[in-house]
Amino acid sequence: MEVEDLSINFETLYGTLKVLNGVNFIINEGEIVGLVGESGCGKSTFALSIMGLLPPQAKLMGGKIYFQNSEINVLDEKFMEKIRGRKISMVFQEPLTSLNPILTIGEQLMEAIKIGSDKKDVKKEEALKWLKRVGIPDPERTLKRYPHELSGGMRQRIMIIMALATKPSLLIADEPTTALDVTTQAQILKLMKNLVKENKVSVLFISHDLGVIAQIADRVAVMYAGKIVEESKIFEIFENPLHPYTKDLLSSIPKLEGKSEKLPTIKGSVPNLLNLPEGCIYHTRCKYVMDNCKVKEPELKEYLTKRKVACFLY
Ligand SMILES: Nc1ncnc2c1ncn2[C@@H]1O[C@H](COP(=O)(O)OP(=O)(O)OP(=O)(O)O)[C@@H](O)[C@H]1O
Numbered sequence: 001m002e003v004e005d006l007s008i009n010f011e012t013l014y015g016t017l018k019v020l021n022g023v024n025f026i027i028n029e030g031e032i033v034g035l036v037g038e039s040g041c042g043k044s045t046f047a048l049s050i051m052g053l054l055p056p057q058a059k060l061m062g063g064k065i066y067f068q069n070s071e072i073n074v075l076d077e078k079f080m081e082k083i084r085g086r087k088i089s090m091v092f093q094e095p096l097t098s099l100n101p102i103l104t105i106g107e108q109l110m111e112a113i114k115i116g117s118d119k120k121d122v123k124k125e126e127a128l129k130w131l132k133r134v135g136i137p138d139p140e141r142t143l144k145r146y147p148h149e150l151s152g153g154m155r156q157r158i159m160i161i162m163a164l165a166t167k168p169s170l171l172i173a174d175e176p177t178t179a180l181d182v183t184t185q186a187q188i189l190k191l192m193k194n195l196v197k198e199n200k201v202s203v204l205f206i207s208h209d210l211g212v213i214a215q216i217a218d219r220v221a222v223m224y225a226g227k228i229v230e231e232s233k234i235f236e237i238f239e240n241p242l243h244p245y246t247k248d249l250l251s252s253i254p255k256l257e258g259k260s261e262k263l264p265t266i267k268g269s270v271p272n273l274l275n276l277p278e279g280c281i282y283h284t285r286c287k288y289v290m291d292n293c294k295v296k297e298p299e300l301k302e303y304l305t306k307r308k309v310a311c312f313l314y
């Protein structure tokens with residue numbers, strides 16, 4: 001998947017929100033890429049735009065999207081229907097809203113397997129195999145149950161295997177574990193990582209928490225106010241974060257061993273998307289701000305080996 005210079009506005013009662021501002025993004029085959037940023041910075045909008053699921057008030061201002069080497073037109077609904085849920089599948093934050101409440105787990109899972117295998121009939125054994133792979137206890141009984149009868153962790157597992165059973169080339173996971181406790185979250189992340197590596201699926205994994213992304217991603221892109229400000233391998237981000245925003249995000253990760261009860265958060269807030277600041281979009285909160293930053297906008301450019309950063313410090 002390759003996204004080139006994607007810009008999206010939202011027309012609202014208050015004016016035009018500039019939600020995505022020239023996003024460039026590549027996900028290579030078999031790679032797990034994290035997308036991190038604070039709430040409201042445009043992560044979900046980015047995911048929905050690749051899926052062609054933007055709400056009507058969203059306006060595509062420019063940009064191109066390539067998938068498996070051909071350009072896709074996300075506004076062409078007929079075309080997107082063939083891709084969505086088949087070649088690209090998505091796991092949402094709250095699985096209750098995306099599982100069908102009136103169908104059993106078995107019925108929904110078999111349907112997903114059918115899509116992935118091009119077969120007319122799918123044997124129950126195949127569904128059982130998927131449930132066993134993710135450690136669902138009593139899989140026979142689970143097949144006959146309805147979504148509301150399962151715990152959050154179980155539903156999340158079901159959503160993930162359903163998304164993978166369709167055999168997609170790309171899986172988009174938008175905060176798929178936020179609603180879960182830390183232990184279940186770690187289990188599910190490990191499981192997801194194993195499943196996607198086994199099935200050679202590429203993944204876009206979205207979270208506001210770098211600690212979560214570190215458990216699953218190979219590479220991470222940092223988004224701020226609809227722009228990618230840094231892109232690096234995950235270990236490099238932790239070892240030597242480049243962009244001041246990345247540094248601030250890292251120091252806001254809760255440390256388990258820490259004694260302080262208050263979570264450190266980044267000072268200030270995400271800029272008003274109705275009226276983005278001139279120059280660097282982070283200059284209003286940046287500890288290292290220079291005069292230049294207030295008038296000129298730094299471009300995302302290569303730094304050292306295969307890292308990218310949009311900051312005048314580099
Ligand atoms: N349907 C909509 N109509 C108008 N504005 C919207 C709509 N959906 C999102 N926005 C606005 O677009 C901006 C980006 O929202 P988005 O949901 O993409 O952020 P996010 O990074 O996913 O945040 P979160 O971490 O809270 O999920 C926000 O300012 C939000 O208020």
Ligand SMILES: [Mg+2]
Nearest residue numbers: 043044045174
């Ligand atoms: Mg979101």
